[in-house]
Amino acid sequence: MSNHYPFVLAELPYKYDALESVIDRQTVEIHYGKHHQSYVDNLNKILEGMPYLQNKTLEELMNSEVAAIKNNAGGVWNHNFYWQEMKGGEEGEISVDLGKRIEKKFGSLVEFKALFEKNALGRFGSGWGWLVEDNEGELEIMSTANQDNPLSLGKKPLLGIDVWEHAYYLRYQNRRAEYVGSWWKVVNWEWVGKR
Numbered sequence: 001m002s003n004h005y006p007f008v009l010a011e012l013p014y015k016y017d018a019l020e021s022v023i024d025r026q027t028v029e030i031h032y033g034k035h036h037q038s039y040v041d042n043l044n045k046i047l048e049g050m051p052y053l054q055n056k057t058l059e060e061l062m063n064s065e066v067a068a069i070k071n072n073a074g075g076v077w078n079h080n081f082y083w084q085e086m087k088g089g090e091e092g093e094i095s096v097d098l099g100k101r102i103e104k105k106f107g108s109l110v111e112f113k114a115l116f117e118k119n120a121l122g123r124f125g126s127g128w129g130w131l132v133e134d135n136e137g138e139l140e141i142m143s144t145a146n147q148d149n150p151l152s153l154g155k156k157p158l159l160g161i162d163v164w165e166h167a168y169y170l171r172y173q174n175r176r177a178e179y180v181g182s183w184w185k186v187v188n189w190e191w192v193g194k195r
Contacts (some may be wrong), residue, residue, distance in 0.1 A: 001133045005054040009040050009136045018088030022182045027170045032083065035166055039147070048120050063152050074147030078128060082162050087188040095193030098158075100178050104106065105139045113139075119143050119193030129180075131159040157195045159187070 002008055012032055026080035038129035043061070046068055047054055053061070053069070085148040096101070099109060112131075120129025123143040130142050132155040139158075142150060150157050161183055168179035 003057045003059075005056075006044050008041050009037050009059070010083065014086075014088050019086055019186045020088070022179075022186045023086075023168070024171045027166075027168065030170075031166055032079075033164075034080040034141055037074070038074045038085075039079065041114050043069070043072035043076055059151055062149050065166075066151055071147050076148055078149055078160065078162070081157060082096055085188055085191055086186045087161060087191075088186065090158075091185045092187065092189040094189045098189070098193045114140050116159075116161075117177070120163050120180050122176055123163050126164040129161045130155075130157050132157050133191060147157060154195070159192050188189055 011029075011073065015057045016028045016032075019028060039096065046066075050075060053064075058073050058077045061069050062077060064070045064073065074146040087137075102109055102112045106115060116129060116131060119141045120143065123129060123145070125145065126147070127143055130150050132140050132142055132150045134140055134155050142155070144150060161180060163176060163180070168176065
């Protein structure tokens, strides 16, 4: 996967139906193949006429003053992250190290999940819910609007849930809370722990 222009759609790390217990095949096909692909295509189209920006990384482009560049670069980065942090099969277990950090900060894994869900559900309109690490190594729960990303605020994303309607609407319709609550079943905790 290239981190410079021309950008390419990152390969999905599993089959379209791998997340079926929570996210149906058709949603993955549309979300990945249409929405994610459109962010890649739009970003490349914009940068085609801006050779002075073509050597910039996605992370650099997410801080652009040009809204279309910022939004599409964020869309590419956020979705690259989103597909990697999930997996099919049995629900994974959180690593001991991350589990201890979460317990220390939030009291317990159950309390963390409740706060994370509340945060994601509290995002008005489209956006993302995040578990991040700040410059001091402290964990924090936050949300961002649209395709904004915590990296632009100097925070390192560890876990993020897409709460745009296209991420869940075919199966859950307006039941965002059901999607958010079910999503834990497909979180790839091993991948998250390595971050």
